[in-house]
Amino acid sequence: MRARTPVTLADVAALAGVSQxxxxxxxxNLPNVSARTRTRVTQAAAQLDYVPxxxxxSLARQRTFTVxxxxxxxxxxxxxxxxxxxxRAARAAGYSLIVSIVPEDSLAAVTHAVRALRERQVDGVLINASMTPADAATLRRRLPDLPSVFMDVTPDTPVPAALLDQEYGARLAARHLLDLGHTRVAFITPPGQAVVENTREHGWRQVLAAHDLTPVAAVxxxxxxxxxxxxxxTLLAGPPFTALLVANDQMAVGALRALWERGLNVPADVSVIGYDDTPESALLIPPLSTVRQDFPTLGARAFTHLLAQLAGDPPPTPVVTRPELILRSSTAPPQTPDRAAVQDALALLARHLAARG
Amino acid sequence: MRARTPVTLADVAALAGVSQxxxxxxxxNLPNVSARTRTRVTQAAAQLDYVPxxxxxSLARQRTFTVxxxxxxxxxxxxxxxxxxxxRAARAAGYSLIVSIVPEDSLAAVTHAVRALRERQVDGVLINASMTPADAATLRRRLPDLPSVFMDVTPDTPVPAALLDQEYGARLAARHLLDLGHTRVAFITPPGQAVVENTREHGWRQVLAAHDLTPVAAVxxxxxxxxxxxxxxTLLAGPPFTALLVANDQMAVGALRALWERGLNVPADVSVIGYDDTPESALLIPPLSTVRQDFPTLGARAFTHLLAQLAGDPPPTPVVTRPELILRSSTAPPQTPDRAAVQDALALLARHLAARG
DNA sequence: GACCGGTATGTTAACCCTAACATCGGCACA
DNA sequence: TGTGCCGATGTTAGGGTTAACATACCGGTC
Structure with missing residues (x-):
């Protein structure tokens, strides 16, 4: 059971008749080895199935190539x-990735997870947990010599970060709805946090406020x-609205369903706009207008940022990426509900009948 | 930059005035230390912020507590x-997890990834890549002393495994459709592989064959x-069908959309059944009948299996879990298409009108 | 007072590798 | 023939920890 890799440098050296x-x-692959020796050693290593x-x-080099x-x-x-x-980015650069999932976003939980990673001597850490600027700064202070990159914090947090400009994306979404003429808009917000600066909800509210509007309701x-x-x-039980901002596409799926059950047509009766652009969003009924966030690219960018710190040139500015508005068919100008619904049902009926010529 | 944790056992020992x-x-937390000494050492460690x-x-113990x-x-x-x-399971047991993503399921790619993990001296590996029994067996043979658990291989593969009984789940789905009276059924199958034993597609075909049926088409x-x-x-461009088996729920979302665009009602015109039970499935329009697979539990079970191997008692039998059929509203008995469609559109119209009473 | 068992502590040798220095032979040049 | 340099190789000393053994001390027993 033990003795997993009894084959060491010494074994290979002995077989090849050279020193460790x-x-x-x-x-x-260092220089100053004769071709003859090199092949002899290579063969010996292969023969013994040597695994370094x-x-x-890592112990000797004081570097683990693990993040x-x-x-x-x-x-x-x-x-x-x-x-x-x-x-993907880490592997391409020769690094391994240890992932640690924290059940909650508390400072304590994250600190604990980071400590475990430090024990494993990771060269750096990437942290994707939504923390207040204060908490993030505290955490950063606790790891003086450990390169780190934060994600999912606000841009003004004084820590190295790679971010998506969530507030910007949220403003895009809200502005689109207002441009269409909506005035009665409702929110489905992220869990937890009250309205803090630079979040999606904050972006929505800003845009509404600029038009002297407040949301009809926010849940x-x-x-x-x-x-x-x-x-x-819950929203449907309250005052009426013609537009709905949803904090992510997954929740939008549920919202679309709730609206449908109520006999409300999207976008004729209610416009809905999501956030993230998941692979299913384009194919929902109706296709969901949303704000696209490219997470894999963000991840790669964050890793690059970390690499820069490891190389000793810490770019102090957070790397922030702007999301993009994707318009599909879940948003439209507000209509008189009744007219719209009847219109729509008739259109559907017509289509059904036409389908079988 | 370097000198990450200059604090070592020796430093703490010096401060506390004891030996390393x-x-x-x-x-x-080993015994045979006096309470006095213990607290002195604890304090010294805290004072220096010692991180083991x-x-x-791991080097000394020949054990990394990493998988x-x-x-x-x-x-x-x-x-x-x-x-x-x-x-989750690993963390609970004090293990860290290194994840390695392979771009393709080839034996070479997986072998390469496993080798990198071996270099890092993981105590064991979990492999979720669909491989032929032969490939899996070959791989297993290449790691004689490394505990491993395979997932996503067929139950008859001679390797330690933790599996979902995909064929069984597939049979459940197909049988449900046939029980409803469908005879013209189509498939949307997984990518790659031809029909091999113990796959979803194989399960579907088995059930059909038992009723002397073959699929109308399979894409x-x-x-x-x-x-x-x-x-x-593609399927819709071919011969007509009244039931559609889809290899996972995510593809089912797209299928539902394609059907909708064609003016076909689900389930009146076409019954659709997916596989996986994703969180959105229950809220699609219509809610998707599907086969539930509990992946987190499977993961935990696989880890437990690995732990057993580490403890020295390798259970030779693969751990296989049976999925469960979840019936929602995307499946129904076949109907005369025209009657059904008209009925349905009228119902929708009625609902819309009623909604604003 | 010699002997015992047991607890608290220290010392030494690994674990497997790399960095830094040491050595050796050959070749070119004067 | 000596000098200097360079490429090829070997030797030694860590890197931070644990396992195994060694030592010192205490209280109790006959």
Missing amino acids: QTVSRVVN NRLAT GFVTNDLSLHAPSQLTAGIE SGDWSPHGGYLAAQ | QTVSRVVN NRLAT GFVTNDLSLHAPSQLTAGIE SGDWSPHGGYLAAQ
Whole structure:
């Protein structure tokens, strides 16, 4: 059971009839080894199926070529896409990735996770957990010598970061709705946090405020389709609205459903706009207008940022990417509800009949 | 930049006025240390912010408490859920998880990834890549001393495995459709592989064959909603069908869309059944009948299996979990298309009008 | 008072590798 | 023939920890 890789440099050296150091040079492709020796060593290594022990290498080199990624709930779209992007970039640069999932976004939980990563001597950490600027700064202060990149914090947080400009994307979405002429708009907001600066909800409110508007109602969901469904039901029990801003596409799926159940047509009766642009969004009924966020690219960018810090040139400015508005068919100008609904049902009827000529 | 954790056991020992070994005992909570010494050491460690170097520990102990997870495309539902489940179980048992994403399921790619993990001295590996029994067996043979658990291989593959009984789930889905009275059924199959034993497609075909039926048509998709959409379009260009089996829910989203665009009502005109039960499935229009797979639990189970191997009692039987059929509203008995469509459109019209009473 | 068992602590040798220095032979040049 | 340089190789000393053994001390027993 133990004795996994009994084959060490010394074994290879013995077989090839050279010193350990020479084998090390060959394995690491260093110069100053004669061709003859090199092939002899290579053969010996192959023959013994030698696998270098990176633990020992790391200990000697004081460098592990491993980075840690701390993230919240991996079952959601964003974190899993992010993970994919980071892993890809890391692997390309010769790094391994240790992922650590924190059940909640508290400072304590993240600190704990980071400590475990430090014990494993990671060269740096990437942190995707939404933290207040104060918490992020505190955490950063606790790791003086560990390169780190934060994601999902606000742009003004004084830590190295790679971010999406969420507020900007949110403003895009809200402005689109107002441009269409909507005045009665409702929100399905992210869970937790009150309205803090630089969040999606904050962006929405800003745009509304610029038009002397306030949301008809705002209910928070838990990022899941079911959460979106419940939130939409709650909204539907309240005052009427013609436009709905949803904090992510997964919740929008639930919202679309709740609207449908109520007999409301999207976009004729209610315009809906999501956030993220998941692969299903383009194919929902109706196709969802949304704000596209490219998570894999963000992940890659964050890793590059970390690499820069490792190389010793920490770019102090946060790397922030602007999302993009994707217009599809879930948004339209507001209409008189009754006329719209009848129109629409008739159109559907016509289409059904036509389909079988 | 370097000199990350200059604080070592020796530093703590010096400050506390004891030997390294004593500090080691305190840090690892071993017995035979007096209470007085223990607190002195604890204080010294806290004062210096000592962080143990797990690299050194692992080297000395010949055990890293790290496991590797090799998986294909993390952006899909299954792998990301699986990762979450494994990480959770691993963390609970004091293990860290290194994830390695392989761009393709080839034996070479997986072998390469596993080798990198071996260099990092992981205690074991979990492999989620669909491989032929032969490939899996070959791979297993290449790692004689490394505990491993395979997922996404067929149950008869002679390797330690934790599996979902895909064929069984597929049979459940197909049988449901036939029980409803459908005879003209089409497939949207997984990408790649021809029909091999113990796959979803194989399960479907078995059930059909038992009723002397063959599929009207079978087109493969790429697991994505868009892929499902394209596949459904292709099917719609061919001979008519009243039931559609789709290899996963994400593709089903696209299929539902394609059907809708064609003016076909689900389930009146075409029954659709998916696979996986993603969080959105219950809220689609219509709610999708599907086969539920519990990936987080599978992940946890796989990890437990690995732990058992590490403990020295390798259960030779693969751990296989049976999925469950979830009936919602996307399946119904076949109807005369025209009657159904008209009925349905009228119902919709009525509902719309009623909604504003 | 010699002997025992047991606890608290220290010392030494690994674990596998790399960095830094040391050595050796050959070749070119004067 | 000596000098100097350089490429090829070897030797030694860590990197931070643990396992195994060694030592010192205490209280109790006959």
